[in-house]
Amino acid sequence: MIAAILSLTALGLILGLGLGYAAKVFAVEGNSLVSELVEMMPGTNCGQCGLAGCGAAAEAVVEGNAAATVCPGGGVALAQAIAAKLGITLSLDGVADKGPMVAEVAEEICIGCGKCMKHCATDAIVGAAKQIHGVLHEACTGCGGCMDDCPTGAIILRPLPQTLRDWNWSKPALA
Amino acid sequence: MNTSISSALPAVAASPHAQAQGSITAVMAKVMLALAPATLCGFWFFGLPALSLWIVTIAAALAGEAICLRLMNKPVNSTLFDGSAILTGWLLAMSLPPWAPWWIGVLGGLFATVIGKQVFGGVGQNLFNPAMIARVALLVSFPVQMTAWVMPMTAAHAPGLLDALQVTFGGGAIPDAMSSASLLGQAKSELSRGVNLLHVFANGLPTSFSGARPGSMGETAVLLIAAGGVAMMLMRIITWHIPLAMLAAIAVPAAIAHGINPARYLDAGTHVLSGAAMLGAFFIATDYVSSPTSRAGQIVFGLGCGFLTWVIRSYGGYPEGVAFAVLLMNALTPAIDRLVKPRVYGRDFKGLPIVLKSGGK
């Protein structure tokens, strides 16, 4: 009886020590999940999520401090990708899927102050001071950061216009 | 005219804008057509009890399907009569002893569509052949009722309507004068008693092409079953791959073993012509849902079904092995589909683009 108790205890101790040792020795450096999420995010550190850049946002999502829908620039597509990666159910309540967005400057309201240009994380807004500005569609992530800086409210977000190239058949509903 | 074109066009649709004639129901109807002669022959030899069991089994299969569709809030009317549930019940009835009591048919029919099919998600989703799942479940649960065979009779000696209803619904035992063993059952039991086959079948094998011998409806009229199978091939419902592979894989090992030790092993002809080999090869193993989709995969599947059938018949505890063999191979179908794919044009079997020989143009 005593022999059995002792041997099992010894076995438990040895295995426990082994596990503890393995956990220390084979520990994964950093949190690979965070770096994977950073890779998926727009990476422009636009700050529209209210956190200090994409890295901070990814950490917050992994730790559960932010929802998968944290990134305005990434939109629903990114939220779904994050949810799939983390294996969480995604609540899209209050998140209307407007598809990819781009900023647009209303020419008649723009006063050419240039504040938006200074804010843009990807230098997508071009134009000289005191001139009307334009937005380069390819460079704009649609984060909307410039909208808050515009003193006249001349910047709005619009859905990226659809072209023949990126039009696609919808997924057929199968029985 | 022009205004009418521009105003009346419906929503656009993806290509192709043409389709061959065909539907699930049409496919099922053709299979039933091919099965009909053997079934009628069965009614002829085993009388009205066989007919009433056939009706009860199909009704139970339909009821099981209807209940499940109702519970899952799926459209009942369009799916129930697509023919698949009727065919499942039909095939099950073909594999039951023709004079089995009604509750065998009811339990089997319900088991086939509820457990064998709808639990997996309905038509197209089941891993195993529903009729064979039900047959095996009945066989292991009710071995006595499932092996009570009767002698075939001509219409003159057949029981009348009331007697027939008594056989199916009355629950009485089959009169001794009528009961009999199937050939494979006889061989198995004699072997287990240590009597060698040469002695048992000294007067020749009781094989009958007409179907006048004990067995289930699907086992006896082998020639009509085979003719139905050929008809299905001509109607392009099935291809030769599974049936031929399966029959060959029964016949070849049987022939070899019989050649080595005729006292212990039945010959190839008996193996192919008795039991459910024909029904299995043409109607059971060829079930679309539970068999591989590529031609090479179907050959592998057929060979497996046939060989396992022979192994179970020769070494297993049951005299007949088609149902077990098919179910075992059904379980392997996803693996076969994964491993034996058709080669993609311009790629090798591993899926990599083919490499042109250097020096080629």
Place this chain on the structure above:
Amino acid sequence: MGMLEMLNGARWGVHPHDDHKRPAADVPLRVMSLPAKLCVPLLQHVGAPAKPLVAVGDRVLRGELIASAQGNVSAPVHAPSSGIVTAIGEVTAPHPSGLPFAAITITLDGKDEAIPLIEVADPFSLEPAEVSQRIADAGIVGLGGATFPSAPKAQLGRKLAVQTLVINGGECEPYLSSDDSVMRERADDVIDGVRILMHATGAPQALVGIEDNKPEAIAAMRKAAAPFATIKICPVPARYPMGSDRQLVQVLTGKEVPSGARTASVGVLVNNVSTCAAIHRAVRLGEPLTQRIVTVNGGAVAMPGNVLVPIGTLVEDLLAFVGLKETPARLVMGGPMMGAALPHAQVPTVKGCGGILALTAAEITVEEPSPCIRCGSCVKACPMGLVPLEMAAHINAGDYDKADALALDDCLACGCCAYVCPSHIPLVQSFSHAKGEIWKRAQKKKRNEFTKGLAQARVERLEREARERAEVAAKRKAARAAQLAAEAAAAAAAIEATGSQESSI
């Protein structure tokens, strides 16, 4: 052919029991009367869109260059008839989306005045490069529907020293007979075009594959090709998709093109018979590609047949020319297997348009899809050896990567699988959707990397600017300090000087 392959069977494709080609194919070719206006699109080919060279209000003549090619793979566009350019802007594309694309609208004056053409009496005296240039200048693209510009293709063939020209007279799509019509009515043009193309590419032999359901075309082509030993007319079995280049090359030469490669990698160049006829006119007569033969067919058409149509003609005008018996349930550009459903009839015909179908409700399928029963019909029908049912299952589950791993990108979208499916599953739509999603994902990734790069560049720029500002400030500070010191020193020196002066005085 390996053992497994033999067991798998070499048969592929489908054989529609009624190809609906006749009686339309047997009606003599008609020439379309000039419509009031033409909308000539700038992108009628694979590659970059052409750049307009005319302005609104300009008068153009037939054959005049109105938009020039942009880049290596592109094609110019010419005016199909004389008239005034009334708009350069967007018109609805002949595409199911109904989205617009750029086009030049010409209001015709009906005079059909042409620019003078520069003929070449003996094209075989020209350098191959010069022949290619004439093909390029005429705006010729693959008329079988792929619309790859013909000149860069010929140059590629020359560069890779292809050994065989395969001339595609398969025309396997049901309903269509425009290639059939070209071969019947213009066999000499086709054969001359083939010879010119052999000269341009340096290919020593040409094989013309024609489906055996076109005996008249085969006879006409045999007669035209009789004097030339290097051109062989090869009847092939009528089976869809025989007109797919990979399938035709395999049937005619036995060669299999590796996945992802062009047929030129096995020493074969494929060109359509209509393209060859256009090459003949371009090189010999100097005539640019401004018209083509279009099959107008379908149950709703009053007088189906082949019509010579100026490119840019609105489908509406073309249907008015042949007349409609009833309101069509669907309009299709191309054949019923791979053609594009049109959003409405106010879309222009393009260079790659071999047919316009006005189909009745009875001709198109509107069956609801039912569950897959794994019958394997699609597997047997697929000419590429794919497993459509598995790809569709993965796509339905949203797993595009798994579908891609099953060689989704090798799918031709030929439609055989959806055609034979007893469950009426829209397999082609499923595959097109998945291909589009995979493409979009790749684009999104590229864009992400691009914007990341921009953000990185901005951070670096801001840092650099801050550093420069700091440096400038430091320099200025240092300069100011130096100046102050110098001033102080100067002042001190001055004082000293005055002092010394004073002292010296």
